Amino acid sequence: MTILSDPRGTMPMRSGIGEADYGTPKSTSDVMVSVTIDGETHVVPEGTSVMRAAGEAGCDIPKLCATDSLQPFGSCRMCIIEIDGRRGTPASCTTPVEDGMVVRTQTAKVAKLRKNVMELYISDHPLDCLTCSANGDCELQDMAGVAGLREVRYGMDGKNHLDAPTDSSNPYFSFDESKCIVCNRCVRACDEVQGTLALTIEGRGFNSKVSPGGLNFLSSECVSCGACVQACPTATLQEKSVIDLGMPTRTVQTTCAYCGVGCSFNAELRGDELVRMVPTKTGGANEGHSCVKGRFAWGYASHSDRITKPMLREKITDEWREVSWDEAIQYTATKLKAIQEKYGDNSIGGITSSRCTNEEIFVVQKMIRAAFGNNNVDTCARVCHSPTGYGLSTTYGTSAGTQDFKSVANSDVIVVIGANPTDAHPVFASRMKRRIREGANLIVIDPRKIDLVESAHIKADHHLQLQPGTNVAVINAIAHVIATEGLIDEEFVAERCDPGPFNRWRKFIELPENSPEVVEAQSGVPAETIRQAARLYATGKNAAIYYGLGVTEHSQGSTMVMGMANLAMATGNIGRDGVGVNPLRGQNNVQGACDMGSFPHELSGYRHVSDNAVREQFEMLWDVKLMSDPGMRIPNMFDNAISGEFRGLFVHGEDIAQSDPNTKHVEHALTSMDLVVVQDLFLNETSKFAHVFLPGTSFLEKDGTFTNAERRINRVRPVMAAKNGKQEWQIICELAQAMGYEMHYDNAAQIMDEIAAITPTFKGVSFAMLDEVGSVQWPCNDAAPTGTPIMHVDGFVRGQGQFMETPFVPTEERSNRKFPLLLTTGRILSQYNVGAQTRRTANVTWHPEDILEIHESDAALRGIVDGQKIAVSSRIGETILTALVSERVPAGVVHTTFHHPTSGANVVTTEYSDWATNCPEFKVTAVEIRPADSSAAPTNTLESVLTKA
Template sequence: MVNLVINGKSIQVEENTTILNAAKALKIKIPTLCYLEGVNDIGSCRMCMVEVEGYPSLVAACNTKVREGMVIFTESDEISKSRQMMLKLILAKHRIHCFSCEKNGSCELINLCRDYGVDTTPFEEENKGKEGVIIDSNPFLQYDETLCIHCQRCVGACANRAGRYAIVTVRNGRENAIAAPFGKDWKESLCESCGNCANACPTGALISKNRSKYRIWQTKKVLTTCPHCATGCQYYLIVKDNEIVDVEPFDGPSNHNRLCVKGRFGSFDFVHSSERLKYPLIKNKETGEFERASWDEALDLVASKFMELKKKYGSESLAGFACSRSPNEDIYMLQKMVRTCFETNNVDNCARVCHSASVAGLAMTLGSGAMTNPIYDITNDVDCIMLVGSNPEEAHPVVGMQIRKAVDRGTRLIVVDPRDIGLSKKADIHLKIKPGTNVAFANGMMHVIIKEGLADEEFIKTRTEGFEKLREIVEEYTPQKVSQICHIKEDMLIEAAKMYAKAKKAPIIYCLGVTEHSTGTEGVMSMSNMAMMVGKLGKEGCGVNPLRGQNNVQGACDMGALPGDFPGYQKLKNKEVLEKFEKAWNKKLNPNEGLHATEVFPASIEGKIKGLFIFGEDPVVTDPDTNHVIKALESLEFLVVDDLFMTETAKYADVILPGVSYAEKEGTFSNTERRVQRVRKAVTLEGEMRLDTDIFIDLMNRMGYEQPYLTSAEIMDEIASLTPSFAGISHERLDKTEGIQWPCTSKEHPGTPIMHVGKFTRGLGWFYPAKYVESSELPDEDYPILMMTGRVLYHYNTRAMTGKTPGLMEISGSSFIEMNTQDAAELGVKDGDKVKVSSRRGEIITTARVSEKVSKGESWMPFHFPDGNANWLTNAALDEYAKIPEYKVCAVKINSYKE
């Protein structure tokens, strides 16, 4: 610790603290311009200059470290004159056009000039009278060099927040200049259009084009949670005249002032889209057209028809799907409606097609099916990261940014992925495994760990069970055998195992490349096996960490939108649990486990499911084997869709109910790290759209169940009263915190950042004896290419939200298939050619992207685009435990296509 005095106040701070941060601790404000914490501390603006006794000249507070006995003064005549002079020098290079500047009212330079009484400069003004030289080919961002003060905050933000290094300084004669990558060749640059640079810029030099729509004093800010991936980024919606015009990042626990391109630019256009459903619609059976209806007509029809089907065919003939993009409170009421009114447990959510294997697998091995450690914990101070089947730069971009920075700081990185993803270029080791061989890879890793004597014998002995059986199994998974199965080099597998096992802090981070297989649950349990074997659970910087897909897919599972679980994973089969919910809901409940979502569709074709309520999901686009899904929907007697848009699934509905978006309601999302965070209403739109919870409550009362009307906050109170892991969570408490990570078992409980500390939720951790089994469908003579699917950075799932932002569609607007160069040459296909891709289930036309990103005999497609939706091809083969489809492996053939 270091003792010093600032403006006559004594303070003790840690060594290596800057004068600026020491002053902040005393709530003494020192002006800054180029400085931005964690981003830039080059001290070029000289606004933070202070006096230090015994020093011959002023020093920069932002990058001068404290020393024992320092006596510092932050204000004096000399300091004020110095700051005034610096402002005058800066103004000489800064074109003044404040009234028309987009940053008018929020320009840090002009605010400081006002504070120090500087309104003119005595120096020759370089850019006086000039028109700005605007670089603005990028759809979202623009740069005006005549407003640039060369503070380099944009350079620091791109490097230190985004980890991208797309903006750099270059020499321009005598001076440094900013090379902004927004010109005509912006698509070829490293820029991801995340806008973190614009957020850092203190002037109007580098701005988001959205700034032209407003001035800051015309707006209000509403703090909320991003509706895209499950990172759970916190940001402000900027609202002008009841319209969302922009987004501004907040220093949330999972994003720390970062946003990706979707969060910053693709999270509000859809809210105001002209394509929004605004009125209830009922399909005319004679014409097949939808006709506008009143809410009473629509709700009466929905309630009466479901009750008619239940009476005629029994309660098991009905089912309901919850929306994993909606708040927890909506999901809770949907599953309550299905259980109390439909009188069935045929309720599920889209986790069934992405991460149900994580829920099932981790619940079996550890006792809790969720991410074990916080995002910051596994990216900030760790020795090694093992990234398996996950491409966070595209699917969870803000997590990807933090991993990039971890590697820059010296963290070692092991990438296990069939493709050359962006992070594989930064990896120490890239194991480019054959798709579908995760279990073999994990068993091979454990074989090496045991052979090298790197297993944590004490942890295994005291905290686990089943190790001996697993030891027997992995004995046969030698590096030579795994090399043949996974198509990887033996020495790289051995090195990866040593690197992971020897690291003190080493998390496993995985995603859909592990789960979306017919052996997805075994893949998840194999990740758990590896972590337990080396004792890397219940500790900082370690754990098994699935990156959940959609913004609230964790919450959808937490809230009981599962056929065998009540909220909080309380088992339907547990008699005491069943009786608790029967008492609370004043209703005799069906004790039989329901169908999974992926089982509902074949049951519909078989005539077992007659009525289906789909809330906010679009399975025609998202589920495998599209022809199969369409046939199932057409087999239903009655389909109701509650959504924002006329989706492909909604077109098959009998009744469509228009709900409201995240920006029009109160509630909570649970992000991938189990953090429950607030969603807040920002706007009210014209139309007859209604809160989804009110829709469900209206239907419940019409179907004979007396459900009082509850606010979102009151619904969360009911959830807390019935769910031990949520017992201490309420809107009131969340409004005073940065979110709470469950389990939170009382109002005094702080939440649980790291799971399984000292003891696993199930008691002893279980080593699951997983053996490698081949994928359900492998290439053959007819379909010789193995195809994988995944996400791209600029879109989310069906593009229902991101597709409404023109800039995102400009950057990435059509489908493609990645092909290996050898396969393409053999087929006579060149990069950019049209190709026909066929599987046993369908065929599509798309564009070839030829490279070495995928191995010979393999290919990869995104599933976002209607002009070539990969899910017409994918295989609906299901995992034994979680009933998750095998999106990641199907056999296709590719041929040249001439229009």
């Protein structure tokens, strides 16, 4: 396959199909050795295989079982070579070069052997190349050509697998055993790349066959990450979309729009039709790996539910009316201005979307600050990672994780707190699992027995199975052990941290109230387990903390983030490869949304609106006067809406009515407003309360950048034309202009140029630069022109590291006689967030509804059995879910997801929130459950809200 270029893209992209494959992984050795291959001498790092050395020198050696994402295997015997002074014909994939080695890759002897090997392969392979779905993308076909095979002298009547069945159980790919050459690439990809170990070879000798274990792929342990499909050199494991549509003809490199890992993909198309998404090996975040969502669940973008025309209605009880863009924008602008005239400048605001590009977000917040003339802008990070921003900027000076994803490969102790990476951040989880299989220690702090606690070849050294709501107590106890057992890295602290706060912290943390023995009673974690985990973290060389919403979505979310930051500083685990404190971000661009100035108190680059010098720069550039006081946070907007002060809201790509806590309260707020504008792909829970619906673009249509959890700015390139006819930033600009503020860009690149001009951490970033280098991690500026993979290397961004005291203040949401169970929420692999995207794909195969996990004893007590419909009630509301009796949750704790609007998990969540950032306390709700007689709808249905309003 030739190198393809995309007419829309700005750079030539290599196709996943034709992406260079050097057969074996790159050697990381610094020692160089010299090798002569077919008469030419090359210098390569020690440990490089002969195959790779030859490939890099442009002298490809035939291969079938080798691919550079996997360790060499040496089974296909196509890559045999001759080495001067050595007997026989060794495989070039498993033979490392040695200094002075003389290799011959093309001799009569190896040519004959390769041809004879190929003859054996083809004697057990269907001869249907012309009608095969992999025609043109088949390594077996290519190698048969290279070997010059012209005849199969064995005939095709011998023993064979040509009648072997095809397993089509997986919704996205099929397994046609008759085409399998047993190269083991799929099995090895599942082991080495994904780490699920779902596949194996069954039988031996001629009967060897790939098996997912059990009945078929769908019923197996397979997580549909696609690694096996990608690794397969033939049509054996093939995307069904390729079987249906045929081989793609062009490729555009872009970035996945699901979680905060931000995987790079090649979108492979025929014309304007997307055929498949293939992870790119050059993608910094994923390095060629993917998960079921990014790899396969992109069909929602062309789902028939997509709204592509603007719509209006006077009252939310009216029918929607399709209108022209002009009318929609004029209507919205007029209405917003009218509200402001009547209720004041502060009576409207907007919410930016973490699903959108940096450029779109920047423009939305600019519209609010400049055209609305207030700081009433907030973002969905409010409800997920706002405590990360607060906690890490207070202690370190930067609102972001400290490491790149690659860093975990150098970790010796990995601590996972309140995160479930195998479900929520699967591609990063695979990196993590690989390191754990290599021998790194693992500590899991989570109320649930998540997969990482124990799965194939993975076992946590310590699982601190704490009661929901006691994170801070546990992190304090760990710090207490470190402080009182002399495990503090005194040298690091003296050199890098502010001594005053440190000494105060030390005094605080050494208090007996923070001892593991006291905390055991609060958290339920045995004191000895806490002590052992603390010692391991402090003494196990490179220790790294990875955390998720189980840390932030608590009344003490910010305190917990600071507690972890303290721990890393106290043990010197900051500022180098393999260590650090790292949030696992939920949404594709939640980092970017925060970076772009989406918070009511901050301009882009985390600079407070009260900073006159900064504000003046913006005022100059934007030619407008900006407010110097913070605006409203999302919950403030809701509260003010209910009290009548806040009357108009622009919601950019976020379904607040489903994703925010206490649904009843949110719906009350939405029905209280005069104008709700929703910009999104689909009608959703929030749009039920909207007056204007502005259709948005899917990530396949966007042009811009996403910033992932490791601060990596990735390009998002338009794969196809915008279905709504406009880029979202254009819509925003038109709205701002309709409101009287001049705002115009020719293209998205200009928006990034403006971001770079006004944001010091983005100074060196431009589309041209990203197209050249692929991606870059901010800060990217004169001091770090190629970006910053690891932060705080020579010193903290804020100067000296700031220890913060972290007193444990138990949440007021506690279990009691009426609500004796604690409900906590989480994610599942196949679904994403509120499910707007994944529910519109075949991913529903795996998770058709939200499930309530409940411990056996709690279920038994209430006469609840597996699969039964149950009513879950809190003091806020009640909803119906299906029970799953599970050992993953301890007694007294129940767990669910919020992927499906029908179950409405947030109907029951409360108004409690993080003290510093008002991030909702999603992770702790006192509930009671009972068998439900019928699948009654949640108590506060739309109808009930509307009648009350």
